[in-house]
Amino acid sequence: MFAFIARQPVLDREKEVFAYELIFRDGKNNCYPDDERDATTAKLIAKNYLHLGLDDISCNKKSFINFQPERVLQGFPPSLDPENVIVELYDGVFNHDSLLSICKHVNKMGFKLAIEDHRLDPKWNDFLPYIDMIKVNTTQSDYETVAKNVHRYKDTNVQLIAEKIETQQDFAIYKDMGFDYFQGYFFARPEAVSQKNLPTSKLTLVELMGASSSASFDIDSINGVIEHDVGLSYMLLRFINNPMINKRYKITSLRHALNYMGEVEIKKFIALLALANLSDDKPSELIHLSLVRAKFCDLVGIEKNLGSNPPLGFLVGLFSLLDALLDQDMRSLIDKLPLVDEVKIALCGGQNDLSMYLLLVKAFESGNWLKVIRLAKILEIDQKRLHSLFNEAIIWGNGVRKSISPHFPESKT
Structure with a gap:
C-alpha cells in the first residue's frame, strides 16, 4: 500500500514510458518507507483514505524504487516482484567493498x-557484473567526461539513464551520446514555438471544445455533430462503457449515451476526445499526464465548491499541456481556442484559484512535498485529503486512458 507517493516517468529513446520512478513522502530521503512510524502512517491512511497498490501507481510498468543500502541488507518486502521492480541505490556513505557486497x-x-x-567514474568497473543501469544526473555531470566514458558501459550491456532532462535539446544530445532512457519533463515542453494554424481536419474537435467550455449547452446539436462521425461515435460508446465511468448499464446507442452521461460529463468527454485527437505523433505519456491533472484539478474544485458547469478545474488540468501537444506558445494557442476566461487566465500563467490547482498538481508530480504542504494551507485542504485526491486521479487516469487511446499496453513490458 502506497499512500503518500509521487511518480516520475522514465522514457525510452522513442519517448514511450519504460518505467516510473516512485518518490515516497514518508521515507527517508524519498526512499521506500520502512520504519515503524511509516508503517503506522500507512495503516492509518489505508483505513481512512483511498490508497494505491504498486500496479496502480506504475500503470503496470516497471518501477524504480530507491532504497537505503541498510534496508537492502534487511531484505525486501515480499510484495515486491523482481520482474517489475528495479532497485535504485545511491553511493552514499558506504565504502567500496560494502556497497559492492x-x-x-x-x-x-x-x-x-x-x-x-553523475560522472560515470571508473570506480564502477568492479560493479559492472552486478548492476544493470547507471543513472546520470545531467545537471551535475561534466559533459566531456560522460561522453568519454559512455562506451565502457555500452560494451558491458549496462544501460544508461539521463536524469534531469528538461528540454528537447537535452534529450537529443544525450540520445545521440548513446543513452538508453531519459527522466525529466522534456516531453511536456513544445519542441519549437511556431505559429501554425490548426488543420482543417481538426475543426470538428475545436467546435466540440467550444461546447465543453461553454455554460450553455444543446444536446441535440452535440448529437448531430457526433453522429455524423463514426470515429467519434465509437469513442463515445467505448468511453461510456468503461467500468471507471459506468458500472451499471450497457450503453448501446449514441443518444442513450448522451442522455446517461448528462451535460457536465459530456463536456468532460468532449474535452478528452479533442485532446486525444489533437496529439498526433506525441508521447502517450502527455495524454496520461493530462488525464491525471484533469481529474485532480476537478476533484480539488469539487472540494472547494467550484461550480461544475462548465467543468473549469477539469478543463484547466486537461489543457495544461496543450502547448507541448501542438508545439505552439500557450498564449497564442489559447487565443485561437474557445475557452472561457477563467481557464485562459490559469493556462497562461495568470493568478486565480484554478492556477493554484495547477501549481498543486505539479508539486505532486515532482514530489515537492514542501510546496504541497504550503499550497494545502493556502487552499485550506487537509494534506492527507489532497494525497487521497491525487491517488484517485491516478486510478481514474489509468482506467480512462484505455478508452480514449489504443496506444496504452495493458501488460508489463
Whole structure:
C-alpha cells in the first residue's frame, strides 16, 4: 500500500514510458518507507483514505524504487516482484567493498539494479557484473567526461539513464551520446514555438471544445455533430462503457449515451476526445499526464465548491499541456481556442484559484512535498485529503486512458 507517493516517468529513446520512478513522502530521503512510524502512517491512511497498490501507481510498468543500502541488507518486502521492480541505490556513505557486497546481494535476489553517479567514474568497473543501469544526473555531470566514458558501459550491456532532462535539446544530445532512457519533463515542453494554424481536419474537435467550455449547452446539436462521425461515435460508446465511468448499464446507442452521461460529463468527454485527437505523433505519456491533472484539478474544485458547469478545474488540468501537444506558445494557442476566461487566465500563467490547482498538481508530480504542504494551507485542504485526491486521479487516469487511446499496453513490458 502506497499512500503518500509521487511518480516520475522514465522514457525510452522513442519517448514511450519504460518505467516510473516512485518518490515516497514518508521515507527517508524519498526512499521506500520502512520504519515503524511509516508503517503506522500507512495503516492509518489505508483505513481512512483511498490508497494505491504498486500496479496502480506504475500503470503496470516497471518501477524504480530507491532504497537505503541498510534496508537492502534487511531484505525486501515480499510484495515486491523482481520482474517489475528495479532497485535504485545511491553511493552514499558506504565504502567500496560494502556497497559492492550489497550489489551482489541484490543481484542474487533476482532484482535489476540501478546506481546513480553523475560522472560515470571508473570506480564502477568492479560493479559492472552486478548492476544493470547507471543513472546520470545531467545537471551535475561534466559533459566531456560522460561522453568519454559512455562506451565502457555500452560494451558491458549496462544501460544508461539521463536524469534531469528538461528540454528537447537535452534529450537529443544525450540520445545521440548513446543513452538508453531519459527522466525529466522534456516531453511536456513544445519542441519549437511556431505559429501554425490548426488543420482543417481538426475543426470538428475545436467546435466540440467550444461546447465543453461553454455554460450553455444543446444536446441535440452535440448529437448531430457526433453522429455524423463514426470515429467519434465509437469513442463515445467505448468511453461510456468503461467500468471507471459506468458500472451499471450497457450503453448501446449514441443518444442513450448522451442522455446517461448528462451535460457536465459530456463536456468532460468532449474535452478528452479533442485532446486525444489533437496529439498526433506525441508521447502517450502527455495524454496520461493530462488525464491525471484533469481529474485532480476537478476533484480539488469539487472540494472547494467550484461550480461544475462548465467543468473549469477539469478543463484547466486537461489543457495544461496543450502547448507541448501542438508545439505552439500557450498564449497564442489559447487565443485561437474557445475557452472561457477563467481557464485562459490559469493556462497562461495568470493568478486565480484554478492556477493554484495547477501549481498543486505539479508539486505532486515532482514530489515537492514542501510546496504541497504550503499550497494545502493556502487552499485550506487537509494534506492527507489532497494525497487521497491525487491517488484517485491516478486510478481514474489509468482506467480512462484505455478508452480514449489504443496506444496504452495493458501488460508489463
